[in-house]
Amino acid sequence: MGLLDDAVGQSLRLSRQRLEEHFDADVLAYYGEIATEWLPWFRGNLERLGEIGRKERLLIVLNTPGGQVEAVERMVEMIRRWYQEVYFLVPNLAMSAGTIFCMSGEKIFMDYSSALGPIDPQVQSKDGTWVPALGYLDKFAEFVDKSSKNQLTGVEFAIAQSHDLAVLRRYEQARDLSVSLLKQWLVAYKFKTWTHHRSCSSRKGQEVTLEEKQNRAEEIARQLGDNGKWHSHGRMIGIETLRRQLRLDIEDFTDDRELRTLVNSYHDLIVDYVQRQNWRLFVDCRGVNG
Numbered sequence: 001m002g003l004l005d006d007a008v009g010q011s012l013r014l015s016r017q018r019l020e021e022h023f024d025a026d027v028l029a030y031y032g033e034i035a036t037e038w039l040p041w042f043r044g045n046l047e048r049l050g051e052i053g054r055k056e057r058l059l060i061v062l063n064t065p066g067g068q069v070e071a072v073e074r075m076v077e078m079i080r081r082w083y084q085e086v087y088f089l090v091p092n093l094a095m096s097a098g099t100i101f102c103m104s105g106e107k108i109f110m111d112y113s114s115a116l117g118p119i120d121p122q123v124q125s126k127d128g129t130w131v132p133a134l135g136y137l138d139k140f141a142e143f144v145d146k147s148s149k150n151q152l153t154g155v156e157f158a159i160a161q162s163h164d165l166a167v168l169r170r171y172e173q174a175r176d177l178s179v180s181l182l183k184q185w186l187v188a189y190k191f192k193t194w195t196h197h198r199s200c201s202s203r204k205g206q207e208v209t210l211e212e213k214q215n216r217a218e219e220i221a222r223q224l225g226d227n228g229k230w231h232s233h234g235r236m237i238g239i240e241t242l243r244r245q246l247r248l249d250i251e252d253f254t255d256d257r258e259l260r261t262l263v264n265s266y267h268d269l270i271v272d273y274v275q276r277q278n279w280r281l282f283v284d285c286r287g288v289n290g
Contacts, residue, residue, distance in 0.1 A: 031064070056085055072104075096117050
């Protein structure tokens with residue numbers, strides 16, 4: 001196993017170095033769930049990377065099913081302590097909290113096979129499993145509406161009664177935090193270079209105001225958080241939908257054969273290695289794996 005680890009480590013270093021050269025950036029790959037329990041480890045890796053002669057820009061290669069938005073908030077604060085400019089590259093999926101994480105960068109790189117997801121926050125249930133909060137809130141709102149019209153069935157009444165109002169309030173707070181952070185980061189980072197209108201024919205060339213940036217961020221947050229629009233917490237939103245429906249500026253590297261080869265070789269190597277080791281989380285950067 002030692003020889004295999006050495007071979008994988010050498011291949012990772014080579015692939016990572018090529019990405020660093022391509023983007024003129026430090027590279028940090030984060031593969032796995034986003035959770036507060038991983039924050040000390042993430043901080044340690046980030047500090048090691050930052051202390052060995054960091055560049056001004058960080059490229060985060062992100063592959064995640066999602067997780068806790070509170071953890072994302074802390075990670076963004078840590079990253080911005082070390083780096084002035086942050087890019088995100090999504091080789092496969094960055095769902096839920098991962099989507100919110102991506103919105104904290106100046107640029108998001110995706111290809112035709114990449115996907116983000118709805119920002120329905122995940123919260124921990126009594127049995128320890130992670131569940132999408134908006135599903136509970138939407139169903140409870142439906143019960144309240146039926147009750148006001150005297151249409152609530154006995155079964156529905158029993159289900160509504162079984163819900164802890166404090167837990168429901170925690171779900172609301174998680175939803176509100178997700179929307180708040182996404183709006184804040186879009187305006188501060190993603191829209192930083194959006195200075196003039198480009199697509200609106202009536203306003204093309206005119207300066208973009210802060211209020212207009214805030215309104216666009218509000219619209220994107222509303223759409224990504226709309227359960228009725230996506231129907232499923234696990235819905236994968238591809239680059240064309242992000243561009244056309246959400247009008248979100250995404251860097252498409254589908255036709256960049258050289259970059260796609262670099263990204264896919266790096267991504268496939270990490271995925272294969274993590275699956276063999278059965279690890280829940282894998283982080284790769286200079287100072288950690290060489």
